[in-house]
Amino acid sequence: MKLTTLEEHIIHAQNKFPGATGDLSQLLRDIALAAKIISREVNKAGITNILGLDGASNVHGESVKKLDLFANEQLQSALGRSNITCMVISEENEGVVRLSDESGKYIVYMDPLDGSSNIDISATIGSIFSIYIRPESKEPLREVDALQPGTKQVAAGYVLYGSSTVMAYTTGMGVQLFTLDPSIGEFILSEEDVRIPETGNIYSTDEGSYIYWDEALKKYVKYCQAFDTETNRPYKARYIGCMAADVHRTLLEGGIFMYPDSSKYPNGKLRLMYECNPLSYIIEQAGGVSTNGSSRIMEIQPKEIHECTPIYIGSKKNVEKLEEFFLA
Ligand code: AHG
Ligand code: MN
Ligand code: MN
Numbered sequence: 001m002k003l004t005t006l007e008e009h010i011i012h013a014q015n016k017f018p019g020a021t022g023d024l025s026q027l028l029r030d031i032a033l034a035a036k037i038i039s040r041e042v043n044k045a046g047i048t049n050i051l052g053l054d055g056a057s058n059v060h061g062e063s064v065k066k067l068d069l070f071a072n073e074q075l076q077s078a079l080g081r082s083n084i085t086c087m088v089i090s091e092e093n094e095g096v097v098r099l100s101d102e103s104g105k106y107i108v109y110m111d112p113l114d115g116s117s118n119i120d121i122s123a124t125i126g127s128i129f130s131i132y133i134r135p136e137s138k139e140p141l142r143e144v145d146a147l148q149p150g151t152k153q154v155a156a157g158y159v160l161y162g163s164s165t166v167m168a169y170t171t172g173m174g175v176q177l178f179t180l181d182p183s184i185g186e187f188i189l190s191e192e193d194v195r196i197p198e199t200g201n202i203y204s205t206d207e208g209s210y211i212y213w214d215e216a217l218k219k220y221v222k223y224c225q226a227f228d229t230e231t232n233r234p235y236k237a238r239y240i241g242c243m244a245a246d247v248h249r250t251l252l253e254g255g256i257f258m259y260p261d262s263s264k265y266p267n268g269k270l271r272l273m274y275e276c277n278p279l280s281y282i283i284e285q286a287g288g289v290s291t292n293g294s295s296r297i298m299e300i301q302p303k304e305i306h307e308c309t310p311i312y313i314g315s316k317k318n319v320e321k322l323e324e325f326f327l328a
Contacts, residue, residue: 068113107134114244115242127244147302201255
């Protein structure tokens with residue numbers, strides 16, 4: 001079988017657009033390079049004593065682990081290599097980070113290390129990215145330039161550091177999946193144009209927070225647990241605690257992932273710009289659905305770079321069933 005590397009795949013896709021400058025391709029290659037370095041570090045984290053808290057908190061008051069900072073630095077330095085990104089917004093930086101060349105065409109959002117609580121237990125973690133074009137303006141670069149709805153993303157994706165390291169990305173032409181072969185240091189195409197099953201029998205949420213939920217969600221989860229042979233219920237429950245990994249499983253196996261609003265988190269906990277939008281773009285491009293309960297995630301007009309949103313994402317039929325409970 002012929003192997004296709006990520007590099008080859010990106011160049012091939014770029015050649016389909018005669019006017020393409022190659023900048024977006026370069027950006028994706030820069031992210032892939034950082035991902036390989038992060039992957040290497042993740043795999044030796046236990047032995048290099050990088051595990052544990054570094055004593056600081058991130059902008060949301062959460063404790064930050066060393067790997068979060070390492071991943072943040074690697075991604076930002078990779079993006080700074082080529083002068084095509086003007087601004088980076090990261091979970092680990094309170095404000096926008098302006099790269100040296102403010103004339104760069106792209107704005108990049110990222111969650112450098114998603115699922116940090118999994119670091120100490122050697123479970124799956126990930127990196128998430130979302131790319132926008134800087135709006136045309138004679139004004140100097142402003143933070144508001146980054147406040148674009150998810151429908152304006154030109155590319156998005158994630159890398160998972162799990163039992164293998166995989167990268168999924170979309171540029172609006174389906175979802176492509178690659179697996180890192182560490183022996184040759186290349187991401188190899190493992191699945192082209194990934195499609196999410198139309199329905200699935202897995203639900204994924206932190207059910208320990210049941211007491212904080214609205215009645216409609218409580219009823220939906222009881223529906224998932226009820227016996228019905230026709231719809232293959234009861235569903236299985238799976239929750240990794242790393243959104244990128246939970247959504248990746250949902251992409252491949254179908255079902256639904258939910259991080260709701262609740263009395264504990266009135267706006268949900270997950271971040272619109274660097275968790276929910278990029279993963280929604282991937283899932284929609286694969287034929288799935290993503291909503292905040294009343295509207296499409298990617299149509300939300302952001303007001304702040306770090307804002308939160310509730311999210312219900314996955315197979316079309318599963319999300320539609322949940323919406324019936326919200327409307328009832
Ligand atoms: P991060 O590690 O970037 O802070 O993100 C963790 C997020 C998300 O990946 C995961 O789905 C969720 O937090 C888990 O939250 P709970 O511990 O509240 O279930
Ligand atoms: Mn995260
Ligand atoms: Mn994070």
